[in-house]
Each structure stands twice: as C-alpha cells, then as structure tokens.
Amino acid sequence: MKLVVVGTGQGGSNIADEFFALGKWVWKNRRIHIFTGEPKDPDTWGVFAVNLGMGDLYGLKHIPKTDDHAILLGATDEFRGRGAGKVNADGAEQARKDGKKITSTIADYGHVYDADAMLVIATTAGGTGSGSIGVIVDLLKDTFKKPVYAMLILPFENQYDDPDSMANTATCLKKVLENSKADAVFLVDNQKFSRKHTDTLSQINRRIADSFMDILCVGEETDRRYVGEVLDANDVIRILKGPTAIGISHIQVPKKQTSLLARIKGNSNHKQHFAVGKAQVERAKNVVSQALAELSVDCEIRNADGSFVYDAESVLGLFSGPAHQSTAEIVEMMDNHFAERVPGANRRKGTYPGRTSDTISVTVIVSGIGEGVARDQINSFYKRATSMMGTLKKNRKVRDKSWVESAKLAETLPDL
Ligand SMILES: Nc1nc2c(ncn2[C@@H]2O[C@H](COP(=O)(O)OP(=O)(O)OP(=O)(O)O)[C@@H](O)[C@H]2O)c(=O)[nH]1
Ligand SMILES: [Mg+2]
Missing domain, CATH: 3.40.50.1440 (Tubulin/FtsZ, GTPase domain)
Structure with missing residues (x-):
C-alpha cells in the first residue's frame, strides 16, 4: 500500500x-x-x-x-x-x-x-x-x-x-x-x-x-517467494471506516530444524510431528490474542465474568511468519478467533509468509468501532473538557470580580 x-x-x-x-x-x-x-x-x-x-x-x-x-x-x-x-x-x-x-x-x-x-x-x-x-x-x-x-x-x-x-x-x-x-x-x-x-x-x-510495517508491505510485495494469501491495498481500504485501532504482536519461534539428524528424527516420528503442529497453532493463537490486547486504543467490551468481545464493523488480520508456520490451519484458527471475539464483523485475512525466519507476528485492524472502552474514553474526554472549560470560565469571573474590588480600594489614591 x-x-x-x-x-x-x-x-x-x-x-x-x-x-x-x-x-x-x-x-x-x-x-x-x-x-x-x-x-x-x-x-x-x-x-x-x-x-x-x-x-x-x-x-x-x-x-x-x-x-x-x-x-x-x-x-x-x-x-x-x-x-x-x-x-x-x-x-x-x-x-x-x-x-x-x-x-x-x-x-x-x-x-x-x-x-x-x-x-x-x-x-x-x-x-x-x-x-x-x-x-x-x-x-x-x-x-x-x-x-x-x-x-x-x-x-x-x-x-x-x-x-x-x-x-x-x-x-x-x-x-x-x-x-x-x-x-x-x-x-x-x-x-x-x-x-x-x-x-x-x-x-x-x-x-x-x-505497527504499520507488514500491512503496508504485504500488498507491495513483488518477490513471489513471499506472496501468500494476498491482502492488497483495496482489501484494507474497503474495511477502513470511522474510529479504527491497529495492533501488532510478535513472538520469536525456533528456526526450522534443518540438520540431517533433525530431519531423520522428525520424519521417523509422526507422533512428535503432530504434537509440534498443535504447539504451533497454540503459539500462534497466543499471538493473535496478544495483537488484540495490543490495539492502539483499548476498545473491548468487558463482560462481568472477565471475558471480553469487540463491537466493530470490520476486523482484518495479517499473519506473517516463516513459510512453514503460515499453514492453512493457523489462518483458520486466526479467522475463528476473530469470529468469536468480534462477533458479526466483516472479516479479512491474509498471510505474509517467509519474510522472517524466526518471528511470527500478527497485525490486526479493528474498524468502525462501536460500543466499548474507546467510546467510553472519548465520552470522558468530552465530559472532562466541558466541565473544565466551565470551571475555568467561572473561576476567571470570580477572579476578575475580586480585582474589581481591589481597584475600588485604590479609588481615592492619586493617579500617577
Ligand atoms: N507519541 C508522541 N507524543 C508526543 C510527541 N510530542 C508531543 N507529544 C504529546 O503530544 C502533546 C502535544 O504536543 P505537540 O505535539 O508538541 O503539540 P503541537 O501540535 O506542536 O502544538 P503546540 O506546540 O501547542 O503548538 C504533548 O503534550 C505530548 O503528550 C511525540 O513525538 N510523540
Ligand atoms: Mg509545537
């Protein structure tokens, strides 16, 4: 973009x-x-x-x-x-x-x-x-x-x-x-x-x-090795509307084992392979949750039981990481997570595989924000400003009045 x-x-x-x-x-x-x-x-x-x-x-x-x-x-x-x-x-x-x-x-x-x-x-x-x-x-x-x-x-x-x-x-x-x-x-x-x-x-x-790095890069990527599920400028432009927050979260992951011994070991043990896959998805899920927690402004609706959801028109997720981590399973997990956390929102998703060898990161954009902490915060700015401006005006009047009283006391003194 x-x-x-x-x-x-x-x-x-x-x-x-x-x-x-x-x-x-x-x-x-x-x-x-x-x-x-x-x-x-x-x-x-x-x-x-x-x-x-x-x-x-x-x-x-x-x-x-x-x-x-x-x-x-x-x-x-x-x-x-x-x-x-x-x-x-x-x-x-x-x-x-x-x-x-x-x-x-x-x-x-x-x-x-x-x-x-x-x-x-x-x-x-x-x-x-x-x-x-x-x-x-x-x-x-x-x-x-x-x-x-x-x-x-x-x-x-x-x-x-x-x-x-x-x-x-x-x-x-x-x-x-x-x-x-x-x-x-x-x-x-x-x-x-x-x-x-x-x-x-x-x-x-x-x-x-x-926070904007991957989202700006992904649609401009021309190196075919790094092109995944494409998210281009139009996908982004179409969801951006009204109050919006962006968040990004990263985590270091072990580099892919490429030694001969590791490959022999990995291939000969399917059980372990499956476990690694599950751990991978779990790890990615934490990064997705963290990206929502790291939004540029808090905008969740907090429920009494400690859980929270988001009220927004659209949500966009970009998963970026080593190619072997950007699997269909992980993208599906990210999409399900957004469906659960931002119920009813339009969802866009993309991947940016291979640009990094040891970091996975998730960028999330929540747009058309409605109810939630951000709106409460904005309302509180409006209220504070209105009340403070009122108080300032009132105090200024009182102060001005007190100086008028002082000037009266000086009335009979000679002018210089
Ligand atoms: N994130 C961030 N916040 C800043 C920065 N500089 C100032 N701020 C914050 O923004 C507030 C406003 O400061 P400025 O941005 O300097 O204000 P300005 O728009 O130049 O306006 P005036 O100097 O009043 O004419 C400050 O009180 C800081 O809290 C910055 O470089 N980064
Ligand atoms: Mg200034």
Whole structure:
C-alpha cells in the first residue's frame, strides 16, 4: 500500500518522520517502497511535516527540512514560526489561511496520483496539530479525492487533569470524528504505547510506525517467494471506516530444524510431528490474542465474568511468519478467533509468509468501532473538557470580580 503521509504539529511531524525511517528500512531490507515518489531518492518521497514552529521542523531527522517537504504555516502572521502555544483554534485558523500552501506543496511534490491513500497525523493535546489536522484532512479530501485517514495521538493519563490538554483533545476529536471528511480515524493512546515510565517519545513513535510495517508491505510485495494469501491495498481500504485501532504482536519461534539428524528424527516420528503442529497453532493463537490486547486504543467490551468481545464493523488480520508456520490451519484458527471475539464483523485475512525466519507476528485492524472502552474514553474526554472549560470560565469571573474590588480600594489614591 502506497501512502502520502502528512504530520502536523510537533508530535505529528515526529511520527511522520518515524514513518519515513520505517520506509527507509523496508526499502533497504525488503526492496519495497511504501510511499509515493522515487524509491531510490528519499528527497522525493511523499512524506510531509506541517508546523507553526520553525524549531519543531528543525528537529526532523529524515523528512527533508526544505520548503518542498517541511511546510511552515503562519510565517507571515503574528506567529512567525513560534507555534500555537496550546491554543488549537489558532492551529485551525492558520491551517485555513495557509491551505493553498499546504495543498500546492503536496500537489507539486507528493506524487499523489500514485498514492492508495493519504494519512494525516497529529497529537490531540497541543495547539498546532490538534487544531490543524481536521482542516488538513478536509483540504486533502477536497483536492485529491483519495481515501484520507487521520491518526490522532491521545494524551497520557497524567494530562487528564490539565484543562488545555482536555479542551484541545475534545475539540479535536469532535472535529475529526464528527465533522471532517476523514474516511477513517486511527486512534492511538500514548499511554498504551509507553510500556515503562522510562520510555522516550521517540521509542513510542517508533512502535506506532512499526505497527504499520507488514500491512503496508504485504500488498507491495513483488518477490513471489513471499506472496501468500494476498491482502492488497483495496482489501484494507474497503474495511477502513470511522474510529479504527491497529495492533501488532510478535513472538520469536525456533528456526526450522534443518540438520540431517533433525530431519531423520522428525520424519521417523509422526507422533512428535503432530504434537509440534498443535504447539504451533497454540503459539500462534497466543499471538493473535496478544495483537488484540495490543490495539492502539483499548476498545473491548468487558463482560462481568472477565471475558471480553469487540463491537466493530470490520476486523482484518495479517499473519506473517516463516513459510512453514503460515499453514492453512493457523489462518483458520486466526479467522475463528476473530469470529468469536468480534462477533458479526466483516472479516479479512491474509498471510505474509517467509519474510522472517524466526518471528511470527500478527497485525490486526479493528474498524468502525462501536460500543466499548474507546467510546467510553472519548465520552470522558468530552465530559472532562466541558466541565473544565466551565470551571475555568467561572473561576476567571470570580477572579476578575475580586480585582474589581481591589481597584475600588485604590479609588481615592492619586493617579500617577
Ligand atoms: N507519541 C508522541 N507524543 C508526543 C510527541 N510530542 C508531543 N507529544 C504529546 O503530544 C502533546 C502535544 O504536543 P505537540 O505535539 O508538541 O503539540 P503541537 O501540535 O506542536 O502544538 P503546540 O506546540 O501547542 O503548538 C504533548 O503534550 C505530548 O503528550 C511525540 O513525538 N510523540
Ligand atoms: Mg509545537
């Protein structure tokens, strides 16, 4: 699947930069190109960073820091490349004012005609990214008429009591989920991606981008040795709709025994062979369950007895592993597991055999999410923001009033 990627705001641009790094890795190691542009010339790739802050753009490691890929908004306005300072209405306004600059840069340097889809990424808690993403999504949809996906990075738990972060997150979600032309919205919870307190943002960004590796590669694979049950760009595009989560899980498996002794032993003992097959399926089943647990945002419905299911329109699973592990039995197991866990959903499945010799991994995408933890979390952002904004307004009024009282006490003093 070939993408044009646009990161907006600092976090959004950093993640787009990490996608660029991933693109370099898969080109070098797999000879697969996942962006538009000339594969051998990264300066032409369709990956862009949009920002109000010049400083944020200088932090990029891979996206060229030139006018053709780093798009600076508000340069002629009062912002002068300083950022939106957490006011996302300013982020939205500047993206609207500079809309032509955004679309013409992407039209001139994005090779959009080659793209299967466009992905716009932003964090929700800041000003620039959270304000501009909805505007940019709409601009791209209107201009290029391609599938446009948004990726929203939700705040860490320790930001839940910060009024600015909540107001920005809630207004961004409202715009992108309810009032934008995005074909689907990937929800990514920063908290879920930070496994330890010591995790850095760049480690989190890398995990986010890496979740997309196999799903982007599989349809572009041209080496026939690695083509399994094909899952191409259209299979993915057809299921992506509304709120969406992606998850990936890996496990190391023993390399296939190839020594003469091992082969003689294996062939002479069918019982053992059968046991190994069963263990293989069991192991793969754990990876499938783990991929659901590792979704970019929690979205299960938890039952009272501790079990859980998912409410979604579609679910897609991609099994990738050594060729001898990608058996029909394993694919059937994956499909049955999804049928059980995401009842009533449309199911798509594919395999990507042989690209790795000692790792199996499962990528899962759940799209058109309905009831469940994700929706509860979004509702809670809306409620928190509404209540915090109300409290801020009330407190401001009380404070202003108290200063009026102070000014009264000074009334009879001489003016300087
Ligand atoms: N995953 C991830 N999260 C980030 C990153 N940078 C910032 N964040 C988170 O996103 C929130 C918003 O920060 P930024 O992305 O810098 O905000 P911005 O869009 O540039 O907006 P302003 O700086 O307010 O104009 C922060 O509070 C962090 O929680 C990043 O590189 N990766
Ligand atoms: Mg910023």
